[in-house]
Amino acid sequence: MTDTKTGKATDDPAFGIWEGEVATELPPLYDASLYYIGRIRTPWKQRKDCPKNARESGEICTIEIDPRWAQALKDVESCSHLVVLYWMDRSRRDIVLQVPRHYGVQRGTFSLRSPARPNPIAMSVVRLVKVDGNRLDVVGLDCLDGTPLVDLKPYFASTDSVPEAVVGWHRDRKA
Amino acid sequence: MTDTKTGKATDDPAFGIWEGEVATELPPLYDASLYYIGRIRTPWKQRKDCPKNARESGEICTIEIDPRWAQALKDVESCSHLVVLYWMDRSRRDIVLQVPRHYGVQRGTFSLRSPARPNPIAMSVVRLVKVDGNRLDVVGLDCLDGTPLVDLKPYFASTDSVPEAVVGWHRDRKA
Numbered sequence: 482m483t484d485t486k487t488g489k490a491t492d493d494p495a496f497g498i499w500e501g502e503v504a505t506e507l508p509p510l511y512d513a514s515l516y517y518i519g520r521i522r523t524p525w526k527q528r529k530d531c532p533k534n535a536r537e538s539g540e541i542c543t544i545e546i547d548p549r550w551a552q553a554l555k556d557v558e559s560c561s562h563l564v565v566l567y568w569m570d571r572s573r574r575d576i577v578l579q580v581p582r583h584y585g586v587q588r589g590t591f592s593l594r595s596p597a598r599p600n601p602i603a604m605s606v607v608r609l610v611k612v613d614g615n616r617l618d619v620v621g622l623d624c625l626d627g628t629p630l631v632d633l634k635p636y637f638a639s640t641d642s643v644p645e646a647v648v649g650w651h652r653d654r655k656a
Numbered sequence: 657m658t659d660t661k662t663g664k665a666t667d668d669p670a671f672g673i674w675e676g677e678v679a680t681e682l683p684p685l686y687d688a689s690l691y692y693i694g695r696i697r698t699p700w701k702q703r704k705d706c707p708k709n710a711r712e713s714g715e716i717c718t719i720e721i722d723p724r725w726a727q728a729l730k731d732v733e734s735c736s737h738l739v740v741l742y743w744m745d746r747s748r749r750d751i752v753l754q755v756p757r758h759y760g761v762q763r764g765t766f767s768l769r770s771p772a773r774p775n776p777i778a779m780s781v782v783r784l785v786k787v788d789g790n791r792l793d794v795v796g797l798d799c800l801d802g803t804p805l806v807d808l809k810p811y812f813a814s815t816d817s818v819p820e821a822v823v824g825w826h827r828d829r830k831a
Contacts (some may be wrong), residue, residue: 505724507691513743514805515775530714534815546766549680553752555764558822563766564779566741568688577728589730591721591808599725600690600806601677604739604779606816621815629687632774633766638821640709640796641781646813649734 501587503578519546519630521567532623541610544617551615558612562636565605568629569596606636672703676762692804693720699801707798719792726790733787737811740780743804744771781811
């Protein structure tokens with residue numbers, strides 16, 4: 482099966498387009514490029530096995546940093562929580578309106594945390610359990626095993642924590 | 657002036673390497689690529705003018721989304737806070753140990769929010785003030801005017817807010 486808009490194979494229906502979804506034309510050129518700096522090891526080998534969100538799971542996952550970047554982990558062990566950025570390399574990038582299956586309502590891509598977005602960078606806040614050389618055990622991820630890592634940052638409560646934040650469409654959704 | 661390690665011009669000393677800093681060799685190839693999806697308009701034209709962190713400033717900044725992606729803003733107005741990912745396109749990417757000037761102590765790149773990192777993606781949590789077509793007024797950014805935008809996400813307190821998080825080296829630093 483080939484998508485008529487992008488010309489890309491969509492043999493995995495989990496990554497295709499659904500009724501009510503709208504795609505845009507992708508720009509002709511990229512603007513910047515990324516290095517994968519490591520891999521995330523999780524218990525989940527298929528998308529259907531992943532927890533719906535990270536709060537559902539207390540599983541320990543392991544972030545493996547490439548040896549090239551291992552020195553950059555200095556002082557990370559002093560952080561209770563980290564921001565993890567990773568690359569959802571199997572996602573469509575042209576969808577602007579989408580219909581998450583567990584809600585069934587059309588939403589704009591930037592109002593969702595779906596992996597389908599122009600730059601499929603996921604952001605998760607994780608609790609750091611252990612650092613062992615270039616391996617970090619963390620709790621709070623929900624991604625596929627082998628997912629490419631693109632950044633790690635210290636989580637500062639002073640700027641990153643907003644307990645009173647509200648996502649209106651989510652608060653008001655039907656049960 | 658040319659950096660002997662990267663062969664890149666470092667005519668702006670604000671983006672060079674300092675005593676006590678350590679660079680690694682960059683990988684020969686990139687692994688993935690990004691689209692700029694808009695620009696961030698701020699009052700700050702030079703790095704020295706930027707607030708040291710976003711909490712220092714209550715300035716309203718404007719995120720301009722490219723028309724190609726405007727439909728993806730549907731429902732964003734219902735969010736009180738957003739996660740903004742942007743590209744710090746003037747940063748070195750090879751530094752693993754760095755000495756932030758306002759602390760004066762060598763730290764690992766992944767324990768810092770410095771723009772110098774293998775993938776210079778910044779993450780800021782902002783308060784949404786207004787949506788007007790493809791323009792979003794927000795509070796909580798500290799970047800240069802014209803900074804390229806790479807993603808917008810809804811901020812969910814349930815998974816993104818950790819008020820008790822601690823960055824040990826920062827808590828224990830000398831005044």
